[in-house]
Amino acid sequence: MxxxxxxxxxxxxxxxxxxxxxxxxxxxxxxxxxxxxxxxxxxxxxxxxxxxxxxxxxxxxxxxxxxxxxxxxxxxxxxxxxxxxxxxxxxxxxxxxxxxxxxxxxxxxxxxxxxxxxxxxxxxxxxxxxxxxxxxxxxxxVQISRNIGAIGFKIMQQVRKPGQPVGILTHCNAGTLATAKYGTATAPMYTALEQGWAGTDMHVYCDETRPLLQGARLTSFELYNAGITTTLQCDNMVSMLMQQGRIDVVFVGCDRVAANGDAANKIGTSGVAILAKHYGVPFYVCAPSSTIDHDTPTGAQIPIEMRGPDEVTEMWYKERMAPEGVDVFNPAFDVTDHSLITGIITENGLLSAPYEL
CATH class of the missing domain: 1.20.120.420 (translation initiation factor eif-2b, domain 1)
Structure with missing residues (x-):
């Protein structure tokens, strides 16, 4: 295909x-x-x-x-x-x-x-x-994704180790399914294919992304079917991957960027950013300029959607996996502090700290 x-x-x-x-x-x-x-x-x-x-x-x-x-x-x-x-x-x-x-x-x-x-x-x-x-x-x-992809592809070329596929980690799904075409966080991978790279020239690790499993159901589905070497792992396995040196760069999407560069994305993203900072792995947020909210000063003012408990206790299971009546904390997003972000890739260029958006 x-x-x-x-x-x-x-x-x-x-x-x-x-x-x-x-x-x-x-x-x-x-x-x-x-x-x-x-x-x-x-x-x-x-x-x-x-x-x-x-x-x-x-x-x-x-x-x-x-x-x-x-x-x-x-x-x-x-x-x-x-x-x-x-x-x-x-x-x-x-x-x-x-x-x-x-x-x-x-x-x-x-x-x-x-x-x-x-x-x-x-x-x-x-x-x-x-x-x-x-x-x-x-x-x-579509053009926004193309532009983001071009910038991200240059980063992939810069971080790739000689003779090895570039190791990429992504969280949730910011792929073609999440856009009109190409995606945001996956646009660099699709751009690489269009620029003549083989699917084996990159190795993408997809967080499963609990509790809705967008990484497992969507991102790994996309990338595998596009012919890209793809590995799926549980969210709590990221530290081991980075510790073993398998990840050269992290690309994630986002749902809203505050004026100071704080970025809201699918729950679990901030944890990935903290680990990336610890292990010295560059962490990039791929964000169309329309995602930047100039009227929101910091991530503290971004509203966080709370979703139903059944997504944690029952969804995907044949039988309920938690006691009836137990309290469930299920935010859809978390906010990654701007200090953890290496750069924000927009269609207009690569932004880096200090962020004044």
């Missing part, structure tokens, strides 16, 4: 030409089942974002933009003000689906601003313009 064939198979979100539904790959079923579903209502789109059927900050942003355009097309009125009232109602509803991923709000706000700026157009024309704007958001996301 070529890289392009692989991308065609696992594209996370796409808006068909008729714009009657939003086509997504249901990531909750991976890796055992590769199934695409069509979302036609605001409730279905809200549920898909909330339940992680579509996930990853950039992919959520693309889904929100294209989904909002799809839903706007179905608004039945010719009056511009009434159209905007219903449009805004849908956008506000979608914004309640996930609290942490700033790309969701960024995409909805961009679509809202575009709609307000073009309310002088006939409604039918405005609908088409909103669809075109959502497609621009998609194409921009």
């Amino acid at each position: 070529s890289v392009e064939e692989f991308f065609d198979r696992v594209i996370s979100v796409k808006l068909p030409e008729d714009c009657e539904s939003l086509d997504i790959i249901d990531q909750t079923l991976l890796p055992g089942t590769v199934k695409r579903i069509n979302l036609r209502t605001k409730e279905e789109l809200w549920e898909a974002i909330k339940k992680l059927r579509v996930r990853g900050a950039p992919a959520i942003g693309v889904a929100a933009a294209e989904g909002l355009a799809m839903l706007a097309k179905k608004i039945d009125t010719a009056d511009q003000q009434e159209f905007y009232r219903q449009f805004k109602e849908i956008a506000d509803y979608l914004a309640t689906s996930r609290p942490t991923a700033v790309n969701l709000f960024w995409a909805l706000n961009r679509m809202d601003a575009f709609c307000r700026d073009h309310l002088d157009l006939p409604v039918d024309q405005l609908k088409q313009e909103l669809i075109a704007e959502s497609r621009r958001i998609r194409e921009e996301d």
